Structures are given as structure tokens and as C-alpha cells.
Amino acid sequence: MTVGGFPQARVLGRDVPRVEDEPLIRGKGRFLDDIALPDMLHAAFLRSPHAHALIRGIDAAAARALPGVAAILTLADLLPCLAETCLKTAMPSPSYRQQLDRPVLADREAVHVGEPIAIALAESRALAEDAAAAVEIDYDPLPVVADCLAALEAGAATAHRGAPSNLVAEMTMGFGDVDRAFEQAPHRFRERLRIHRGGSHSMECRGVVAVPEPVEDRLTVWSSTQMPHAARRLLCDILGLDENRIRVATPDIGGAFGPKLVFYPEEVAVAAAARATGRPVKWVEDRREHFVATAQERDQYWDVELATDADGRILAVRGALVHDHGAWTVRGVNVPQGAMGAMPLAYVVPAYRIGLKVAATNKVPVAPVRGAGQPQGVFAMERLLDAAARGLGLDRAEIRRRNLVPPDRMPYATPLKTRGGIAVTLDSGDYPRCQQMALDGADWSGFPARQAAARAKGRYLGIGLANYVEGTGRGPYEHVSVRIEGSGKIFVATGAAAMGQGTRTMLAQIVAEQLGGDLGRIEVITGDTAAAPLGLGGSNSRQAVMAGSSAHVAARRLRQRVLEIAGQLLEVAPADLEIDGDRVRLKGVAEVSLGLSAIARAAAGQAGFPLPEGGGPGLFAREEVVIDAMTYANGSAVAELEVDIGTGKVTILNLVFAHDCGRALHPRLVEGQLMGGIAHGIGNALYEYMVYDENAQPLTTNLAEYLLVTATEMPPVKILHIESTTPLNPLGIKGVGEAGVIPIGAAVASAVEDALSPWKIKIDRLPLSPVEILALLNAAKARDSL
Amino acid sequence: MSDGGCASRSIAVTVNGSVCRAEAPVRLTLSDFLRQTLHLTGTHLGCEHGVCGACTVLVDGRAMRSCLMLAVQADGHQVTTIEGLAAPDGSLHPLQAAFCRHHGLQCGFCTPGLLTTLVEFLKDCPDPTAAEIREAISGNICRCTGYDSIVAATIEAARALRGDGTTP
Secondary structure: OOOOOOOOOOOOOOOOOOOOHHHHHOOOOOEHHHOOOOOOEEEEEEEOOOOOEEEEEEEOHHHHOOOOEEEEEOHHHHHHHOOOOEEOOOOOOOOEOOOOOEEOOOOOEEOOOOOEEEEEEEOOHHHHHHHHHHOEEEEEEOOOOOOHHHHOOOOOOOOOOOOOOOEEEEEEEEEOOHHHHHHHOOEEEEEEEEEEEEEOOOOOOOEEEEEEEOOOOEEEEEEOOOOHHHHHHHHHHHHOOOHHHEEEEOOEOOOOOOHHHOOOHHHHHHHHHHHHHOOOEEEEOOHHHHHHHOOEEEEEEEEEEEEEOOOOOEEEEEEEEEEEEEOOOOOOOHHHHHHHHHOOOOEOOOOEEEEEEEEEOOOOOEOOOOOOOHHHHHHHHHHHHHHHHHHHOOOHHHHHHHHEOOHHHOOEEEEEEOOOOOEEEEOOOOHHHHHHHHHHHOOHHHHHHHHHHHHHOOOEEEEEEEEEEEEEOOOOOOOEEEEEOOOOOEEEEEOOOOOOOOHHHHHHHHHHHHOOOOHHHEEEEEOEOOOOOOOOOOOOOOHHHHHHHHHHHHHHHHHHHHHHHHHHHHOOOHHHEEEEOOEEEEOOEEEEEEEHHHHHHHHHOOOOOOOOOOOOOOOEEEEOOOOOOOEEEEEEEEEEEEEOOOOOOEEEEEEEEEEEOEOOOOHHHHHHHHHHHHHHHHHHHHHOOOOEOOOOOEOOOOOOOOOOOOHHHOOOEEEEEEOOOOOOOOOOEOOOOOHHHOOHHHHHHHHHHHHOHHHOOOOOEEOOOHHHHHHHHHHHHHHHHO | OOOOOOOEEEEEEEEOOEEEEEEEEOOOEHHHHHHHHOOOOOOOOOOOOOOOOOOEEEEOOEEEEOOOOEHHHHOOOEEEOHHHOOOOOOOOOHHHHHHHHOOOOOOOOOHHHHHHHHHHHHHHOOOOOHHHHHHHOOOOOOOOOOOHHHHHHHHHHHHHHHOOOOOO
16 A cells, blocks of 8 residues: 655644544434424424425315324415425536426426425424324326436427426537547447436434524534534525524534435424424435435436547547436536546547436436546446447456546646636556556456356456546635634634534544644534535535645644743743644743643733733634545446346456545555445445336335445455545545446446446446346347347 | 323333333324434434334343334333443443444434444344345345444454454
8 A cells, every 4th residue: 555645744644533423333323313303393304205296285184183293384374484385406507408496385386206396393302203194285196307318209298287398407628620530530439328326315314403592593413414514504595694693503414415405395394394383303314215305316318439540549539428317407417527527537539429318307406426427427437438448359357448538648738627617637656557556456357267267167257447536625715713722722613514423523634633632632623604604515526625725724824823922921932843643842942832832812902001922812723625626536447247147147356446536545444435435336336226117206215226335245445555646636536436436337337338248248237236237248148049 | 282182191211221102092103202302313314114124122132123112012111222332331232332433324324223223233143244234234235334343343343342353
């Protein structure tokens, strides 16, 4: 393992114990559902059982009469508390062809199974569920749009009554003279692909507790969200309140992985219900609700072509992408845009063009799940490269080696732009070396012998690889403040949101590096609008890069001020001082020292006495380092597996993951992020399938039907590290939160195709269930017997 | 908490060594009884249909899904939750300490069920292989760690519980 990018550091780059662990390991964490307040009401939502239906009438009289029921509220009932009736959460894009802002509660038309229509409030959750079940709704079912390809056909029914079509957005991404390159290319390869991704399935589902404070007309909203500041702004807009009236805070979050960055109807309905009733209201999503109410990624159909020269060098890539958007625009077009942006990124691609159509369907809205489209884009590119390798008779690793962006061209300016119009420039890395590390780690060159030996025994082994480049650390900023109070304790507050990755440990490490090295003296407050004036929260593998940079700069500035004041009080030069634990010491003279507490008190000042010279009052530093450009991490995965041709079962035998996320602040946390992502990627490759029938009824609504990876499905995983320092931020770091998931589906597909090569089976879809594989085998056998 | 017109029963459950007497509605699950009635919120609910394992507690030393068991079924039995794993002096159970050392938890939501599952497992199987540990926790879903760190922590904890070798 080649880690150790902070050789001189005290705590950076080291596997220090996590500050999060102590309460969590004792069962003393405080998750959303652990919040219990006096007089609190419990909410349950009444949800549409139809994928598409008119709501003719709602009769809640019987439900309201049940014991323990405080209220049944529909959109009409909430109107007095609402300044707006829709959630305007779509990010800007010129690609939209229609606006689909979802309502706080559906009132005339329900457009997916699970859409909330009414909120029941009762003295317990059980009573609230009884009440919701007793509400009578008169539905008139409407034609359903269940598939995004069919949705775009002429004459298709529309997912929304009265909509001109199901085309939500369209755009073209690309550069260069693609068609000319294809005309002149000696070789072309085409793939039609269907890629499915499921939900995030954090082990903790979503939840909200809203606490009205009538004396000052304030509202505290505890939410299991990745974006508390955005949630506050949206609540202010919809409830018609100023920001200083609403605090949004996050308790411990039991995983998030994307969907908790979306702002949801339940967050508004619970907040509005708390204001309407004057009582605290709690709603906790259960798993079955999570399947029908929390954002998913779902289906993409790609029709793509690759043009190469005789040596397998890429001349151009072109194609079309159709993306299932679900019923509402809850985030925008960022998932397919991320997919298209990721597709060519690891390689030198002279000309590129993908046309995108985003289709509305009567299904749960689509928004980012860990990876946010990038696994799909990588899958499309890697499938094409495998097709080209096969067509040209090249080794799959060799064709990639010839096309990977070489290290001598770094920084490599691509013609692509991010969704915000920022140039995509690959900032650092040695992609060919990374691939070679993965190949060596997996003994790629020795595989043909292993494969042949297995075949001789009637076993079918395959090996596959995939490369990815991931945009991480999305800017423009994250807020961090560092304060040393009179006790000498250090308080860090940030707009970043912790959701289980060790964000607080990461920030405490960075601050401790500058301020004494003792993480035990540092308290980090994340995800609380009362503690941080600004914040963009957790997404895009951004928090170490953006919040980490701000924490580093703020802590360094505070360190300077501490040493300056200590120098004055001790009458020595600041350069001769060091901070050790809670004291500032004269280097080499241990008895000359001063506590951080005394320095903080001196800096706080006393009425009528002058402050220490050279700076303002207090030991406080605030920073929002602004970085627009993303920093690009990369990696290569090699999967070796066996396909049981009798049952269709795929067993991954070995997985090697070589990657580069810049300097590792905490190697064990980095590996933890990668391992979690890899497990998720294995789920996407082989197990996780959110199935809807032709009426857009979800068929997988529990964890026995929708399969998450458990310990017995995990293969041996070897993680190999390269650390290429990025010049884009002061710590030289890149993000790693999503990296693990990105190449796994592509590597597994490549390996399954290799294992099934005796039948010349092409793998054109994910996930690959045993049923799918048996169907492919049976079709191939039928074809060959003709 | 009143629960409508549902019938209730008086129950006495020994939880983490203390006898807890309460009036429990017959439809109340053991998990809700622990979390809501006894305020022991360390036991978490991840699916409430018996698959994810987050709510696992020990009933008379056996790992049980508290979401699939009614509170009234625990009447007269001994229940141990994550809050009861540390020693009376507060020192962590070897599994808890090893989970921290090996980064066996990230968000910590599934951790209580994994710990209780493994406490029972290591009693039955004090010197397990990695494969046996994976089988033992195959009813506990963790979305964060990819499980390797949990397996490593369990091997170390097993060694500590057997009393052979030293832990760091």
C-alpha cells in the first residue's frame, strides 16, 4: 500500500480512532427515531396505491373519529400554513421541456404508487397507521406509463394528465466532428445496453421531527437529510417564513448514499402539520415506504457506437441515451448528465456526442444514488471497449492501455463542461499505472491458464476489468468555523453533513493537526443551520475536499493567532512556540508554556483593557475556501468470477481495486468508503433490481424481494492505492465516497462475458440475475443448435 | 402510551439485568417496547420485516429479531440489548472494542444487531474461521462497510474472549 502522503504530520494520514464511535458502539447514538418529545404526535402518510389515478374525493370522517387521532390533513387542510404548494427543487438546466415540481401532497392526481396524499396524526405511530388506513379515497385510474422507452413513442399515454408528452428534458453533450470521424473510421462497434440501478437503502430510512415554538414563532426541524441548509431554504419558501425562524438540524444519520440530499414532501407536510397543530410531530419512514417514496436511480437505455483505428485507438464515440426520470423533477437531469460526463473521461476521446432524452414515467422520482450516473456511463464505455477488443483481436487490458489518458498529458483539459459550465480538466493521476497495478494484483496475465484448467473440469471462469474517472469535491465552497473557547476546548462547525462516513473525525483531524494534535479536545458540529450560517451539505464526494480545505485554512489562521498571543504573553518569538495538546510551549523548554484556555481568555478581552496586539478579539476563524473546478479521482477494478452454467449463479472469486484519491487523510476511512461502495457495486451488478410491472406497480417492496449484499456474497477484495497530489486544494486530496461503486458493474459484466465466451454471449445489461444468465445461455444454445 | 382499544397485558421482562414491569398492548413489538416504553433506543429498526437484522437482541442468550417478536412474548424472559453489552464498570465488550479498532462501523445503525448476533455466535463458536463469521452475520445487512472490517474485528474479539494472545 503506497500511502503516507503526510509524512511530517502528527495526525493527518493516520488511522486515528473515530470521534463518532463512542456513543454509537454503546447504543447511545441519537438517530432521528430516537427523538422523543413531550406532547409529540406521530405521523403516518396515506399513499396512492395506483401508479396513475385521478383523486375524486377524500373522506377522512371515519379516520378522524378513531381513538387517539389528532388530525387527518390533506393539501387543502394545510393551505393556511403554506405559501407555496409545490417543492421547487429542480437544479437549473436549459434542457427542460416541461416543469414537473411535485406537490406537498397530491390533491387531484396521483402519479406514482407511494405518492403521499394525506398525513394522519395520532398519539402513536400505530394509531396513525390505523387512521391512514381508514381514510377513504375515491380514485379513477388513468393510463399508466411504466417504461421510459415506450413513454417516448408517438401516441403514448402521458404520466401526467394533460401533459404534451413524456419528454421532460433533452440535451446533447459532446465535442469534435463525430460524424466525420465515424465516416472515416476503419472499425465501428455498437452496443445497445439496458442498465438498471436500484435504491440507496441506507439502513436508516428517512425521518423528520418538527418542533413548533409558539412563543417566538420558531420551528426546529430535525431531519435525516444530507442538505440541512437547502432544506431550511425550501421550508422557508414553502412555509413563508424567514430563515431565522427555522432551524434545520441533523441527528446521527444512519447512512444516506444520495437520496437524502433530495428535499421531500414529507419534510414539508410534517413541518406544516406541526405548525397547524402547535405540537411536535414525528414521522419515520419504514422500509416499505422507502421502496415507494424515496428517490431511486432505475433504468437507462443506451444505444452507443465506438469508432477506432486499426490499432484500437479511439476516434469517436456517439450515441443516444434514454433515462427514466420517474414522475417528478426532484433534482434535475444530473443523473444522466453525470452518466454522459463520466463515459469518456478515462480515455483520450477525440470526438464525442451523446443525445439524451429524459422520460417521465409513473414511478418514484429518480435522483442520485451513490455514483450518481457515473457507473452507467462507465458501463457503456467499458462495454464498447470490450466489443472493440474482441473485434480487433486485442487483449482487453491492452486496448485500454492504448487509450487511457497518459500521465504526461496531465493536467488534461477535456472539452467537456460540468453541469455548472465549469471546464472538466483532469488534474492529476497516472491512469495506465493504476490499471497495471490492478492487473498485476489480480494476476491478469496468469488468468488464461486458470481459465483453461477450470474449463477442463467443466467450470467456467471469467475475468474482467473496468476503469473509471470520477469528478469529486464539487464546489464552490463549504463553510467551516473554528473557535477556541475559554475552557481551551476547540469547537468546529460546518455546513457539511455527516452521514456515517467519519466526516467529524476527518475535520477533527485536520483541525487537530494545526491546534495541538488532540482530537479529544475538539467537538465538531455538522449539519445544523444554527451552528453554520452557510452550507451545501453532503454530495458528490465533496466533503473532505471542500470542508476539509476550509477547515485546514481556518485552523492554520487560528494557529497563527494563538502563537502570536502566546508569544506576547510569554515574551518570546511566536516562531519558537509550538502547540502540544492544550498548551503552547517554548520548543525545547517544556516548563515555559501557557494553556490554550489562558490564551483564549486573553483574546476574549476584558472591558477597559487592551487586547493582545496584532489581531481582533476572540480565537475564532471562519473560512469558505472557494474552488470551482472538480478534482478527478481514478481507479481500475479487476473481477475474477465463476458462472455456474447449470444454475446461472455468478460467484466472484477475487476482486482487485486500484485507485487514486490523492492523499489519504485517514487510510482506514478511505478503505471503508471504498469497501462500502464495492459492496454496493456488487449489488448493482448481480442482485439489486427494483422491479415494476406493466402497470408501474412495484413488485420488490421488501428486503426479501430486493436483495442487498450480505457478508457471504462479498468476495476477497484487495485494495491498492496510488496517491497523486492534486494542485487544486491545499491538502492535495480528492473525494472517495462514491468511487467504489463506479467500475464494479462494468468489471463484472466483462468477466461474465469472458466466462460465457464459448457461447459468444454478449452482456448488455445489469443486473445479472441467475434467471437472466440462464436465459442468455438458453438463447445461445438454441441459436447454436439451428 | 395508550394504544386505542387494543387489549394489553402486564408483563415483566428482565432487560440488561433489571426487571422491567409494564402494561404492554398485545400488538406492541418487542422492539417498540424496548425503544418506546423503556427508552432503550440503541436497538434500531431497519426493515421491520425480519430481514436486515438491525433490531437483533438476545432473548435468554439467543439472538432474536425484536421486530418479529411481541413484547408480551418476552414476559418472564431475559433480554440483552446493546446497552447491556459493556461491563458494569463501563468497559467495552471485546466485540465493541474490536469494532472500533477495526473500523467495523461507519454510520453505526446496523451495529447493535451485529454485536448481539456475534455475542451469541462467539459463545457457540469461540474460535471461528472468517467463513463461519460471514455465515453467522449473513442475516445482518450493513450498507456502509462491505463487512471485511467486521469480520476482522470479530476474529480479534474471539481471540480476546478466548484469552489467548493480546489485543492492541
